[in-house]
Amino acid sequence: MAKKINEYDYLYISARIHAMENRLLTRERMERMLGAHSVDDAAKVLSECGYGEFASLTPASIEHTLDQARLELFAELRRSVPDPSIVDVFCIKYDYHNAKVLLKAEATGQRPDELFLDAGRYPAAALQEDYLKGDLSRYSETFRAAVAEAKDTMASSGDPQAADFVLDRAY
Structure with missing residues (x-):
């Protein structure tokens, strides 16, 4: 309890x-x-x-x-704070920002390193490594599903902004 x-x-x-x-x-x-x-x-x-x-x-x-x-x-x-997870509410947006950076970098073939904001729940370097390995199993279900849907959306539409909308909706 x-x-x-x-x-x-x-x-x-x-x-x-x-x-x-x-x-x-x-x-x-x-x-x-x-x-x-x-x-x-x-x-x-x-x-x-x-x-x-x-x-x-x-x-x-x-x-x-x-x-x-x-x-x-x-x-x-x-x-x-008595419950440190409360602070995560303010950090979630950085995780979704970093997911957008990863998707766009993959689509354009550019290096994402300078665009990461390392203030999320998940360290940006670890997120990048796991994303490149195709293993986001240690991330929240909502985040994992949003990244997968955004990746599929970008692959099918070729529109990075459509992927942004998917991630924004999940955030």
Whole structure:
């Protein structure tokens, strides 16, 4: 029998999340970044949010820093909540994104590595390896079925967007 969730078990994480909200990259901060006159000015906005200093100010470096911050946030949330699987709700979209990347890479013959977002329930490298082996048995039934249907849809229609719709519906 599953343990009944007690709202008091979540008081700490609720307060912790509220405290973290001050560091979020809000719409206003994002607009400031987009309107910045230089990459340095845009990086300053991220520094104000607690992202620290950047080794270099390239789009790849900034993206890497944001990716790392997302991974650290999810890890911290998993450590803090009584039931870490609750965090998965916020990670599922990255699994479906990575499935789309794999399908499109296969269809176009391109390397997908730089397009993966490694913030899902399933590590992107493991997903890629299992997908290429044709063995998604260790993934959820819904995810497995959606990937198979999307692959069939793309094979029959030749339309990557139709495969996207299949994955979006499953997500």
